[in-house]
Amino acid sequence: MINIQKIRADFPILNQKINGKELIYFDNAATSQTPQIVIDKISNYYLGYNSNIHRGVHFLSQKATEAYENARKTIQLHFNASRPYEIIFTSGATHSINIIALGYTKILKKGDEIIISEMEHHSNIVPWQMLCERTGAILKIAPINEDGVLVLDKFKSMCSKKTKLVVITHVSNALGTVNPIESILSISHSFNAKVIIDGAQAAPHFKIDFQALDIDYYVASSHKLYGPTGVGMLYGKERLLNELSLYHGGGEMIHQVTFKKTTYAELPHKFEPGTPNIAGVIGFGEAINYTNSIGLNNINSYEKELMEYATKELDKIKDLKIYGKAKDKTAIISFNIGKLHPYDLGAILDKFGIAVRTGHHCAQPIIDYYKIPGTIRVSFSFYNTKEEIDIMVDSLIRATKMLQ
Amino acid sequence: MINIQKIRADFPILNQKINGKELIYFDNAATSQTPQIVIDKISNYYLGYNSNIHRGVHFLSQKATEAYENARKTIQLHFNASRPYEIIFTSGATHSINIIALGYTKILKKGDEIIISEMEHHSNIVPWQMLCERTGAILKIAPINEDGVLVLDKFKSMCSKKTKLVVITHVSNALGTVNPIESILSISHSFNAKVIIDGAQAAPHFKIDFQALDIDYYVASSHKLYGPTGVGMLYGKERLLNELSLYHGGGEMIHQVTFKKTTYAELPHKFEPGTPNIAGVIGFGEAINYTNSIGLNNINSYEKELMEYATKELDKIKDLKIYGKAKDKTAIISFNIGKLHPYDLGAILDKFGIAVRTGHHCAQPIIDYYKIPGTIRVSFSFYNTKEEIDIMVDSLIRATKMLQ
Amino acid sequence: MKTISEIQQEIIEEFNIFSDWTQRYEYIIELGKSLTLINKKYKIDNYLISGCQSKVWLNAELVGNKIIYTADSDAIITKGIIAILLRVFSNQHPSNIIDANTDFIDVLGLKEHLSPTRANGLSSMIKQIKMYAIAFRTKLA
Amino acid sequence: MKTISEIQQEIIEEFNIFSDWTQRYEYIIELGKSLTLINKKYKIDNYLISGCQSKVWLNAELVGNKIIYTADSDAIITKGIIAILLRVFSNQHPSNIIDANTDFIDVLGLKEHLSPTRANGLSSMIKQIKMYAIAFRTKLA
């Protein structure tokens, strides 16, 4: 059960006025808010034991290293990865995806195929386009239908022994669609293809078990997971990670350096060259602890309630059209009202103290699919309330009147 | 002038006991400490305006974007770059170097030469080894002499029209040597070679003027510059940055994405794919402001005083040998005592509450040059004192006695 | 013929009668609706200034020694602000356009719309207006 | 013949007489100096466990049904701790080595030296000690 009063008190940022109105933060899919306990964890790092990690003999360095590696273990356990070193810390989901895409440069051959869904975020499109350019591999687009749902049959028929990689978002950031990753994994694996799952919009909202689902690669961002900015994770099965080639060199990631020959360190270090975002990683671990203290199941059912309520209330607005009608959706509603431009509505909502996102949400192909200039995207978190939804609906109606 | 009492009060972390002794932090070259004002700036971001930047129409997003872009301007002005967008935010110096090295993959040809000094940090070696592997370019090592000084004549004689890149650290992290970058720049430029300067150990200690020195590329890390972890900068001349090819794709960095064709955004965005370390960048900007409020000239002359004092006092210890005898040195002293292993001395100093670094300092080639297992490295910052140096010298003498 | 700063002053005074942002926005939306349409032949990609939130089309022509700007947008608030900008900049001499600033937009309480990071195309539009002015001044000289 | 945990208890008691870390460290340094030298032929890269702070060489031989470990390091504190570890683990049956833990090191106040992040080679050495034990147990079975 969610104790909303208590939870909102954990997020001091929510308690402020924008333009004279109480802030209503519905831009959680872009960046989630950070609880006090995570902010304190970061401050306490700088106040108490800020120090470079690994290899340091002194007390502060040992303490920082321990905290950093504990965060890795926290995240390993949270996602049930089999080894801590299968969790690589990166600067964000985008960075994680790029590490994988670069890593396949020498593995893919001309004519190999990468299947990617039509509903991907730019961060999960461009790296694969670049990989195709480097290798001569072919990017194939698995289409969606009008409801914003992946057409699984078509996807299946596109798979062949040429398919080396399948790239899919767990949850669409533009529509909220939850993709059937179990089916996608089993189809792909039956063709010996590896699956890269973009969990940026999934990890904040429900529990994921890497081993149970037999996941190959999974990426996420801390700043969407109630943690600090500048941190992300890349999960990969040990064997797969060890096959990737390396394109970033530096301290930490080497075993031995001479000008003649450099040998690399083991996982996870070889993918973490240079001084990492130590405070960020420690904060990320604390954010996961915080999430678990609330319970992802509680979060999920509360957010579902918000979603259903909001969908019902929004549907009452004349000419409002929701994009993305999947049965399985999470915490995101994308819509337009008549021919009104999303920018206009967003700008007016802002004046009402309501933060939503407008535009193409870095998922231009899907916006192009619907032949619209963009949408208004409302995205929820477990600190949002039905009252906030009521105020938004009311404000939308007023905004619509102003604009017509 | 440095008001040491006031300055130390700015760094709460210094006021603690380790193993019953006052902490003496002499590991500044690994990571510098963070003043309260920077910690507060980061907390205030999460407490007040945490939000994804660029493209957001709402108030928080605008405020975060403004703060982020102001940090860029702060850093531009601090280093006198000609345009804000010549400052690219990265996750650290290592990342910055890798962006450049990856960017030259298509520019360099087989047989082209990269000259690199013998005193580089692994982060400034491995990316160039990888680049050579990708392109067939040849890595040439500019040697140092017994004093840890680059042999400028030799360097000059190695330059030719084959030389495309010259890679040099501004200050050696293992020895403290300040390299004559003016001469290196003018020699290199006369051969039409571009110069990549690793400023990780220089930027914290003295003023650098990118335009006055005609610098091509310069990199640094926030966490060594009194700022947060997980942030760095890459400076490049506009024209040069625009020549680099891109290997990381994502949101932010694109102008338009379709599955047929993706066009990239302009500088600086095309090098900043994905959500950046927003809090970190804002904190980095504040750290630069803080540094400027003290004044880099004040910092530099105070640190020089510490260095000279420490050198004099250390020299009194029997069998103590300092590595790195350059005339121009900054804030770093590397040494060994007789045949004692640096690990042993470091472990005992730690017990005395003194944090130093021991080992190869991620600069194995230079340690190999001296044919030693490593050194003890003491590195100063403007919050250190002569009293701390006295305690360290005393503790070293006691440690030596224990070990003999 | 009024100068740019006279027009800016005039607009500020007009806005002074509004007591809150709703009225200001309603007025801007009205302006947006009544903006003189740009000639269809300029509503193509060549004349497009693309912000990623809203699109702006801009054309400029030299008539005598003055520049006539016409523009359009797909978002109505953007269009309203375009109307204000054209009222200020259009039908002025290139030199005056180059020298003018847009601080009056802050006074109107519309500053955020001109932020380069808002990506509605307006800040690029102002840059483009100035570029045209520079180009035409060269032509006139 | 003493068991591993008896030896560990013995060492804990020895350390109990020390009133501060200086005495503990002086003792460890003494132990380091008096560590039986490893046979020179094992002081080569094949037997090297490299931490990036100090080096550790380790060899193991099965004598009867017990493992005899010999080891060395280039750092004296590391060597002293090696002496303690060998006293505990050497000359024991593989199964007992596999089952044993190293918590007693915490009690001695030397925990930090066994941290895998300290990179002095000791935590890898313990792993290696156990690996040998596993290998030799298979041989015995």
Ligand SMILES: Cc1ncc(COP(=O)(O)O)c(C=O)c1O
């Ligand atoms: C000279 C030098 N270059 C590069 C680096 C790498 O910096 P970072 O680990 O912050 O990426 C360091 C840090 O130790 C350094 O001292």
Ligand SMILES: Cc1ncc(COP(=O)(O)O)c(C=O)c1O
């Ligand atoms: C589905 C999806 N993938 C990837 C990303 C990129 O995440 P980041 O910007 O944190 O790297 C996002 C963020 O918007 C996203 O929604």
